[in-house]
Amino acid sequence: MKEISVLIVEDDPMVQEINKRFIAKLKDFRVLAVASHGEEALKMLETVKPQLILLDIFMPRVDGLTTLKEIRKRGVNSDVILITADKSVQTVQEAIRYGVVDYIIKPFKFDRFKEALQNYKRFKEKLQETEVFQQKDLDSILYASQEQEENPLPKGLNQVTLDSILNYLRQHTEYLTSMELAQAVGIARVTARRYMEYLAEKRIVDIELEYGSVGRPIHKFRISEDQNSISTD
Structure with a gap:
């Protein structure tokens, strides 16, 4: 599989570095660009075409939700994972309505970050492998995190x-x-x-x-x- 290009949209330089460092640990991902706020990200998206956008919400100029809505309005062909300290039900609901593939709450650990990106990678691989999905294939992707949480058994036990x-x-x-x-x-x-x-x-x-x-x-x-x-x- 080709490397998955990532645009990081985050105003905190320290979190930018954490995200870049985490991505560097993962196979088949590379940072394409970094934006410090939504306005800069939207400008970048006129020329760069990332497959995945890691998007913060609380940012100056243009916040994350406004950026997400504009991304969808423009028909940008990029998937979005929100990484934010915003825990409100309203924000989560709105993010889901606009098609985020995952929602990570700050502060977060590498394991949760890794899980989100690996689930995304697995989904992209499935899209390349098949033209028609069976229900079990979709379930294995969409509910992978839930299954791991509900069934934390050692290998070989069910x-x-x-x-x-x-x-x-x-x-x-x-x-x-x-x-x-x-x-x-x-x-x-x-x-x-x-x-x-x-x-x-x-x-x-x-x-x-x-x-x-x-x-x-x-x-x-x-x-x-x-x-x-x-x-x-």
């Missing part, structure tokens, strides 16, 4: 299996081995052990060691007594 295990544990409060749990839920013993270790790490289940005459102790698990409602966050 929410459906986890829910099945938790439901069984709620109904059977005695200590169970990984083999017993695996047979009850219909998964491999090794898989059951991984889920139980994850739940133990989250302190959602308790562990009991059963010692025999020889060999290693057997690990047995049960739902913790204080887990009236289970959360895997």
Whole structure:
């Protein structure tokens, strides 16, 4: 994929530098230009054609929302991510109406910045790969952040299996081995052990060691007594 060109529109020199530094860390992005206010940005857009605009709201001369509206009025073929300290519902609603692809609230961390740009990059790649979208493809792009937030499970674990295990544990409060749990839920013993270790790490289940005459102790698990409602966050 070709590099994605970015126009930074930000009046604070320090934030300009932060944005440039963050972009430099990301593959396939480059800063095309930097504007200190909306008026300057609109002037630049007469000659430069960025694919993505990182736009602040609180700026002198022409603010970000006015700039965004003018960008749409002119039919500029650039996508916009707002990066601003403005948290008002009215501003967020208006920004969405004018088609921003993301909204980052200051102060922000690199991880959130990276997530926004990578989601955008993935969307652009999908546009190049296909002529017709399937619903699942759109969902994977539009709701990627939400899925990551709602399903923060380690690689190899999934929410459906986890829910099945938790439901069984709620109904059977005695200590169970990984083999017993695996047979009850219909998964491999090794898989059951991984889920139980994850739940133990989250302190959602308790562990009991059963010692025999020889060999290693057997690990047995049960739902913790204080887990009236289970959360895997």
